[in-house]
Amino acid sequence: MSIIERQLFLRIFGPAHLEPAATQVTYTSREDIEVLLALSQTFRPKIVIEIGIQRGVTSKILLTQAPWIEKYVGIDITPDARPTLEGQYDEVPLKAGELVSSDPRVEVVVRPNGSRDLRVTDLPVADLMFIDGDHSETCVLHDTWLARQVVRAGGIICWHDYNNVTDVTKVIDDFNIREGDHICSVTGTWVCFEFRRDDGRAEGRA
Numbered sequence: 001m002s003i004i005e006r007q008l009f010l011r012i013f014g015p016a017h018l019e020p021a022a023t024q025v026t027y028t029s030r031e032d033i034e035v036l037l038a039l040s041q042t043f044r045p046k047i048v049i050e051i052g053i054q055r056g057v058t059s060k061i062l063l064t065q066a067p068w069i070e071k072y073v074g075i076d077i078t079p080d081a082r083p084t085l086e087g088q089y090d091e092v093p094l095k096a097g098e099l100v101s102s103d104p105r106v107e108v109v110v111r112p113n114g115s116r117d118l119r120v121t122d123l124p125v126a127d128l129m130f131i132d133g134d135h136s137e138t139c140v141l142h143d144t145w146l147a148r149q150v151v152r153a154g155g156i157i158c159w160h161d162y163n164n165v166t167d168v169t170k171v172i173d174d175f176n177i178r179e180g181d182h183i184c185s186v187t188g189t190w191v192c193f194e195f196r197r198d199d200g201r202a203e204g205r206a
Contacts, residue, residue: 001176002184006031009186014038018061027091028058028132028160035191036130037065039156045127046070049150051115051143052133052160053108054091056099063103071124072106075133077114084136085166116142120149127155135166144171148196155196159183162192 010016016037018030040048040062046069053059053074063072076096083089095101097108111117114133129147133139140159147157161168162185172183172192185192 001173002181004184004186006035006186006188010034010038013042016041017065027054029189031189032160032191033058033061035186035189035193036062036158039158039193040066040069040128043127043156044068045155047073047124047126047128049073049075049123049126049129049147051075051129051131051146053097053100054093055095056097056101056106058130058132059097059106060099063100063105069105072100072103073109073123073126074100074106075109075111075115075118077134078110078112081112081114083134084139085134087166088135115139115146118146120146123150126151128158129155130158130160132160135161135164135168137167137171140168140171144175151196153196153198156193157196158191158193161190164190 016034018034018037048069050059053076056074059072059074063069074097076093079092079094081092096110097106100106101108129151131143131147133143151157159168159172162172163169176183183192183194
């Protein structure tokens with residue numbers, strides 16, 4: 001696993017300036033948000049996709065502090081759906097993306113199976129994709145495959161809950177064993193990321 005110390009990461013890509021009002025984050029910690037903000041501030045993504053938008057806490061912070069974002073697609077499951085892992089049962093939002101639904105840049109996509117109900121062509125070519133949905137192995141594999149189809153070359157894929165007690169860690173470690181440690185973990189956070197080296201099937205898509 002490639003590992004970068006958090007303070008070094010912030011010296012390279014940040015520092016991230018998190019507003020004082022953004023301290024009450026829920027499933028994503030302040031330190032995790034700082035990683036996303038630092039990447040956003042450095043690379044200025046115009047198109048962002050978040051799998052597992054929940055109520056929209058993370059997206060609200062990013063959108064507030066990143067006026068260069070032109071489109072933000074948030075994906076989640078319907079209120080009556082159930083995640084694969086029991087530990088995520090209480091994370092199902094009653095109204096996905098409610099904190100950012102009034103922002104004209106935001107499109108909230110809700111499906112019974114979340115991202116698993118989407119095709120590659122349902123999504124725009126993205127500059128940044130944050131994977132924080134169902135943390136089971138099958139779903140993380142699917143979301144990674146989906147991200148690698150829609151994130152452009154030079155774009156960024158971030159995963160949440162690496163080193164947390166979920167299947168995310170196993171999936172990422174397996175990718176790194178097969179692919180040569182291209183995915184990097186930031187110490188002191190549950191975030192890891194990779195820079196896309198190719199477009200997958202995104203080339204030629206609108």
